[in-house]
Amino acid sequence: MPSNDALNAHQFLPVDTTIPDPSLVIMIGAAGAGKSTWASTWPDTQVLELDRFRALVSDDPGCQEATGDAVFALQAVLEARLSRRKMTIVDSTNCDQKVRADLIATARLHGMSTVALVIGTPASVCVDRQKSRPANRRVPEAIVRDQHAAMVDAFARLPAEGFDHVVVAENIHRLEALLQRASDTRRADLGWDSGDGLGDLLLVRRVLGTEILPLWRWRVGADLADGDRVGEIRLGPDRMILALRVDVDGEGDIWFDLLVACPYDDDCDAPAWQAVHSVSDLLAAHTNSTGSHPDAVCTVHTDALRP
Ligand SMILES: Nc1ncnc2c1ncn2[C@@H]1O[C@H](COP(=O)(O)OP(=O)(O)OP(=O)(O)O)[C@@H](O)[C@H]1O
Ligand SMILES: [Mg+2]
Ligand SMILES: [Zn+2]
Numbered sequence: 001m002p003s004n005d006a007l008n009a010h011q012f013l014p015v016d017t018t019i020p021d022p023s024l025v026i027m028i029g030a031a032g033a034g035k036s037t038w039a040s041t042w043p044d045t046q047v048l049e050l051d052r053f054r055a056l057v058s059d060d061p062g063c064q065e066a067t068g069d070a071v072f073a074l075q076a077v078l079e080a081r082l083s084r085r086k087m088t089i090v091d092s093t094n095c096d097q098k099v100r101a102d103l104i105a106t107a108r109l110h111g112m113s114t115v116a117l118v119i120g121t122p123a124s125v126c127v128d129r130q131k132s133r134p135a136n137r138r139v140p141e142a143i144v145r146d147q148h149a150a151m152v153d154a155f156a157r158l159p160a161e162g163f164d165h166v167v168v169a170e171n172i173h174r175l176e177a178l179l180q181r182a183s184d185t186r187r188a189d190l191g192w193d194s195g196d197g198l199g200d201l202l203l204v205r206r207v208l209g210t211e212i213l214p215l216w217r218w219r220v221g222a223d224l225a226d227g228d229r230v231g232e233i234r235l236g237p238d239r240m241i242l243a244l245r246v247d248v249d250g251e252g253d254i255w256f257d258l259l260v261a262c263p264y265d266d267d268c269d270a271p272a273w274q275a276v277h278s279v280s281d282l283l284a285a286h287t288n289s290t291g292s293h294p295d296a297v298c299t300v301h302t303d304a305l306r307p
Helices: 004-009 035-039 050-058 064-083 097-109 123-130 141-155 175-190 201-208 210-215 279-287
Strands: 024-028 047-049 088-091 114-118 165-168 216-219 230-235 238-246 254-260 272-276
Touching (some): 035 088, 047 050, 050 088, 064 088, 123 141, 210 230, 238 272
Parallel strands (some): 024 088
Antiparallel strands (some): 230 238
């Protein structure tokens, strides 16, 4: 059975860890080998992931029927990037010699160096990893094993195929690049890169997520919530008002209370608050906006006064 040992057997070849910048990096590895995980160590815009192009043309990253259109779209972006001499990583299995030959030819056309980045994860591990995937992303065992065998079989011939560098992923240090990118993002969020940073929006992001940020405004001077800060989410005619709650005595918990109608009395105008701990709570409250909020607490109808 072909395994990682088969790659190691070829290690009499000198170990090459060179990935020039710019270059075209062509990942080679079976489904589940970890290609996308390695690819995530490069900036998003540099990575052309075939599954992503399948999703862009069909809404389904696992749609094999869409492969032709996905390859066509990927190829267009690839050409545009290489003509600008931009570092580019192709994240797909590339276990087929013909597919690699086309990619190398495209790089040559633009005078770009080519790197084969081989992800030699054992076939049994790749197969195992399929089990935890959603059905539309699960690749049958026989195909995974064929891809792995093709990768092992091709390994020694990759230099002859025209690759300028053949690099085995297990030999390269990419953790620093990943940590650097994560750290840069954090510093920008905090404004430590001399930008504005997210400031108070960090709290909003922590509870409700990134998607809400463009819609969020703090309401200055609003005294709806006993001195707690109030903000609103607004998009066209849709509007939600929320108060920031901080549990100072407890674990430092942070959540929002959404302003809703009193659940006890249709004629009550007093503010009532519905706790919102996540964007899912927010969705539930929004889709329920014409109904009642049974968990809401009215500021007038305290427990003692409840009908
Ligand atoms: N170094 C690693 N250690 C542990 N788990 C890993 C490692 N690399 C990847 N994985 C896990 O293996 C699974 C598959 O990884 P990934 O999605 O990167 O594979 P892939 O080669 O891109 O697969 P596909 O070809 O199907 O897109 C993921 O669940 C990931 O968390
Ligand atoms: Mg992947
Ligand atoms: Zn009330």
